[in-house]
Amino acid sequence: MAHGVAELISDRIDTMPAGERRAAQALVANYPVIGLKTVAEFSQAAGVSSPTILRFVARLGFQNYPEFQAALQDELAAQLQSPASRAGQPQPSRQGRTPATVEATLENIRETFRHVSAKQIADIVALLAQPKADVFLVGGRFTDPVARYMAAHLTIIRPRVQHLVGQESNWRDRLIDMGKRDVVMIFDIRRYQESLLRFAEKAHQRGVHIILFTDQWLSPIARFARHVVAGRTAVPSPWDSSAALFVVAEMLIGELTRRLESESARRIREMENLR
Amino acid sequence: MAHGVAELISDRIDTMPAGERRAAQALVANYPVIGLKTVAEFSQAAGVSSPTILRFVARLGFQNYPEFQAALQDELAAQLQSPASRAGQPQPSRQGRTPATVEATLENIRETFRHVSAKQIADIVALLAQPKADVFLVGGRFTDPVARYMAAHLTIIRPRVQHLVGQESNWRDRLIDMGKRDVVMIFDIRRYQESLLRFAEKAHQRGVHIILFTDQWLSPIARFARHVVAGRTAVPSPWDSSAALFVVAEMLIGELTRRLESESARRIREMENLR
DNA sequence: CAAGCGCTGTATCTTACGATACGTTTTTTA
DNA sequence: TAAAAAACGTATCGTAAGATACAGCGCTTG
Structure with a gap:
């Protein structure tokens, strides 16, 4: 049982009030x-009173607050000196701690x-920047939340944004x-999805401009799309990951x-x- | 002239007694x-007297010692959040290609x-694995799509999953x-959001178990939460990024x-x- | 070599920080 | 449901930590 403060906390957090x-x-x-x-x-940031903080550090096994701070400082000193944390090398220690899917x-x-080329980004942004264009968003079973996320932001920065919800027949109309x-x-x-x-x-x-966000194997919709963004979706899990497309969406919103x-x-x- | 303390020192060390x-x-x-x-x-480690330390920090331009410490802490916080800026040097390689927000x-x-500790993940997964528990998901203005994404998956692998949509009054019911x-x-x-x-x-x-997904500054809801996952949201953009929380959601789904x-x-x- | 200036440490003061006692509220158990 | 236990916050206290005044020493310079 090493005495890393962080480990102490995760060990005992269950027994805490x-x-x-x-x-x-x-x-x-x-x-x-x-x-x-x-x-x-500390107490203000945590939204509790000072004595609660002191009881907290006491429960972790420290005699007083300065002793607790000293432990944190020692930990920090060790961490900053270890060359592992320099460079960009993958941390050896916490591999396995972070699930493989995250890596x-x-x-x-x-x-x-x-x-994704800079030009492609610029082109898509240019399309979306046209004030007179109507912008529609729609997604599949698992990707529709990403469309919704993007729509929530687009609606704020420009007019004429619509997220298509519900049944296929609704979209068609x-x-x-x-x-x-x-x-x-x-x-x-x-x-x-066939419906899409x-x-x-x-x-x-x-004659609508179609911007497609798909995976690396390309949805058949690519056939009709003006722009295609292919995000990587494969992870060691039964599910595909939409995280890359989510980040693409955020990036486009920002640009x-x-x-x-x-x-x-x-x-x-x-x-x-x-308001 | 950025006011990194380390830079301040190397600038002025020549003029010091x-x-x-x-x-x-x-x-x-x-x-x-x-x-x-x-x-x-500090004075003991440096082999000088206390007033010398105070004169030293005064020469660096700080009004008093606590202010000097606060500067170090802020620097440290920034550094720990983006080890990329470790050595102080800007990123050498892929600048320009990938937007800064993505990095x-x-x-x-x-x-x-x-x-996020392995134990915390295990605890949350254990909660969600209880077959008799009802699971509800709800999110804020921009995070609700993430809740929706998670709900879409959870619904498939277990019963009694509900995504709370619409008005606050609906949730309350x-x-x-x-x-x-x-x-x-x-x-x-x-x-x-007040409503949340x-x-x-x-x-x-x-008496419901609340699992909160928030940012590093902790929503006030942390007060009521059994588990708190603090995702980093800061990016060089007018918008906050929910990508980290999205990945957390995917990871939990996988686990x-x-x-x-x-x-x-x-x-x-x-x-x-x-079907 | 002597005089002046500046740097440094000792001693003292003051503030604000950590610690604690106690009353109120909340939770648990019988 | 009531009683007991635990937990939390308010108010207060003692002290440790930062700030300052001042004297001694060394260094530089004329």
Whole structure:
């Protein structure tokens, strides 16, 4: 039983009363910096009183607060001196602690962006920046939340954003509103959904710009798409990972916000006023 | 002229008298841990007297010793969050190709998992693995899609999963179904939503296990939560990033699936038959 | 070599930080 | 449901830690 403070906490957090557990969680969330501050600051960050902090460190086995801080400092000193934490080398220690799926996800994100060119990003952002274009978003069974996430942000920085929800028939009815200068963003990873393919084909026939977010094996919708972003989805798990597409979505939101800076800033200000 | 303390020192060390220079060297030698200790300890380690230490920090431009320590702590907090900036040098390799927000997101994910213990994951998975427990998910303005994503998967591998949608009043009506052995998963990052807090408080009063997914500054809901997962959300963008929480969600889904392997496999097979 | 200036340490003071006693509220158990 | 136990926060206290005044010493310079 090593005496790393963090390990002490995860060992004993179950036996702690509510207030002390809050202290523990606050410390873990910003480990270890909060513990180096004064009791008053620590207690405020954790939302409890000073005595609760002191009872917390006492429960961890320390005689007093300075002793607790000394332990954190020693730990920190050891950590900063070990060359392992330098460079970008993968930490040997905590491999196995982090599930393999997370490691794979990180690599998926990196690999995804290796295959997305700056020009492609610029082109997509340019499409989305057109103020007169209507923008529609739709996704599949597991990817629709990503579409929803993107829609939630887009709605704020520009007008005419619609997330298509519910049944396929609902989407189809919206086709009537789509024209040549409009944009549809479709999220579709395997197993690819027939309904999305049918919808994409009809949208394509109306001349809409289709931006497809799919996996590396490319949904058949790629056939109709103006832009295709292929995210890596494979992880050692029964499920595919949509994390790479999620990060792509966030990145596009950020880039578009920058591009529309002046206009969206004004728009956001107006929104605040309406509250 | 950034005010990194280390840079300040190397800038001004030449203009310092002998005693203060010894202080500077001692600090640089075990940077920054010595500076976090008391003036007395610092002075002893440097082999000078206390007032010399105080004159030293005054020369660096700090009004008093606590202010100096606060600067070190802030620096440390920033450093621990993005080891990329370790040596102080900017990233050499892939600048320009990958947007900075993506790099930050990758680091956020890594850092998030650095603060999540294996035990905590196991505990949460154990809660979610109870077949008789009802599981509810709810999120805020931008995080609700993450809750939805998780719900979409959970629904498949276990029964009694419900995503709470729509108005706050809708959620409240579901409180009636929640009991001591049930679980509520809440996603809440700043700006924290009052409505979620109110809901969490009432759920807590009913004895429900609350699992909170928040940012590193901890939503006030942490007060009521049995488990708190603090994801890093800061990116160089006007928006916060929920990607780390998204990856946490995927990881939990994967772990739970493994845990429920036999049962969920049977369940999935039955589902296939129903198509 | 002597005089002046500046740096440093000792001693003292003051503040604010950690510790604790106690009353109130909450939770648990009979 | 009531009684007992535990936990939490408020208010207060003692002390340790940072700040300062001042004297001694060394170093530089004329």
